[in-house]
Amino acid sequence: MRAVELEAHRPELTAYCYRMTGSFHDAEDLVQETLLRAWNARERYDPARASVRTWLYRIATNACLTALEGRARRPLPAGLGAPGRDPGAPLAPATDVPWLEPFPDARLDAAARTDLRLAWVAAVQLLPARQRAVLVLRDVLAFSAAEVAEQLDTTVAAVNSALQRARSAVGSTAAEQVREADDSATRAAVDRYLAAFEAADVPALVGLLARDAVLEMPPLPLWYRGPQHYGRFMERVYAMRGTGWRTRPVGANGQHAFAAYAPDGAGHRLHSVQLLELAGGLVTRNTVYTDPGVLGPFDLPERL
Numbered sequence: 001m002r003a004v005e006l007e008a009h010r011p012e013l014t015a016y017c018y019r020m021t022g023s024f025h026d027a028e029d030l031v032q033e034t035l036l037r038a039w040n041a042r043e044r045y046d047p048a049r050a051s052v053r054t055w056l057y058r059i060a061t062n063a064c065l066t067a068l069e070g071r072a073r074r075p076l077p078a079g080l081g082a083p084g085r086d087p088g089a090p091l092a093p094a095t096d097v098p099w100l101e102p103f104p105d106a107r108l109d110a111a112a113r114t115d116l117r118l119a120w121v122a123a124v125q126l127l128p129a130r131q132r133a134v135l136v137l138r139d140v141l142a143f144s145a146a147e148v149a150e151q152l153d154t155t156v157a158a159v160n161s162a163l164q165r166a167r168s169a170v171g172s173t174a175a176e177q178v179r180e181a182d183d184s185a186t187r188a189a190v191d192r193y194l195a196a197f198e199a200a201d202v203p204a205l206v207g208l209l210a211r212d213a214v215l216e217m218p219p220l221p222l223w224y225r226g227p228q229h230y231g232r233f234m235e236r237v238y239a240m241r242g243t244g245w246r247t248r249p250v251g252a253n254g255q256h257a258f259a260a261y262a263p264d265g266a267g268h269r270l271h272s273v274q275l276l277e278l279a280g281g282l283v284t285r286n287t288v289y290t291d292p293g294v295l296g297p298f299d300l301p302e303r304l
Contacts, residue, residue: 006035006039022098030060041059058150081221093219105250117255131163199243213227243263272295274289
């Protein structure tokens with residue numbers, strides 16, 4: 001077995017560990033640990049028992065389950081309490097919360113981005129770790145129940161039972177919410193949103209929002225629901241940071257996203273990566289990430 005054979009599985013293993021942990025940084029560390037363990041155990045690998053891919057997922061699953069022991073789940077702000085009503089509320093980050101992180105699309109090919117959307121990953125974080133593993137291994141990665149039983153050192157009956165409970169907990173609505181049509185109308189709606197955002201045209205932005213649209217900004221626990229509160233907070237943003245913002249498309253979690261650059265003297269400085277969800281040509285959710293540590297993996301220029 002050559003190292004290059006193991007390395008070829010790094011991208012999909014990273015996506016798997018991300019779905020398990022909700023953290024891109026943790027996923028990279030866990031995959032590095034997985035490949036190191038596999039390399040050290042390469043003489044004991046038996047191709048008659050499992051393919052290299054199945055063997056690697058067993059190692060990765062064990063690494064994830066160990067890492068998740070005693071850890072709190074990674075939420076989004078909308079999963080923690082009521083929406084805000086005061087657009088002038090203090091912008092105090094909750095640094096003690098392990099927030100759900102975005103995943104840069106550039107690290108994966110399109111086929112590996114199935115069920116990587118933030119809403120789905122957030123829903124999966126509510127599951128116990130072993131149920132989480134069963135759901136992802138069976139429904140996303142299409143391993144057989146027997147393969148998953150082998151990976152988790154359990155029985156096929158236990159896998160099937162865990163899968164049923166996981167599907168019931170996540171619910172069919174989670175999948176429906178995160179699979180908006182990626183057609184010309186949706187892309188046109190995104191283009192209109194970006195144009196209104198750059199123009200600081202709050203009425204136009206509000207006109208592109210669904211009735212229950214959510215604006216959330218981890219690591220701020222503050223979040224808003226509905227066009228009125230969304231619009232009033234955007235007015236505050238432009239009042240604080242100025243107008244004349246610039247945007248550029250960026251891939252994240254297999255959904256529409258963009259990098260936002262705030263005016264800064266003669267140029268523009270990277271402010272955030274914003275992930276949009278749409279339905280029926282309207283924005284239903286905007287998750288805004290400003291933490292430099294989270295933005296780093298996107299390899300974006302610091303200034304325009």
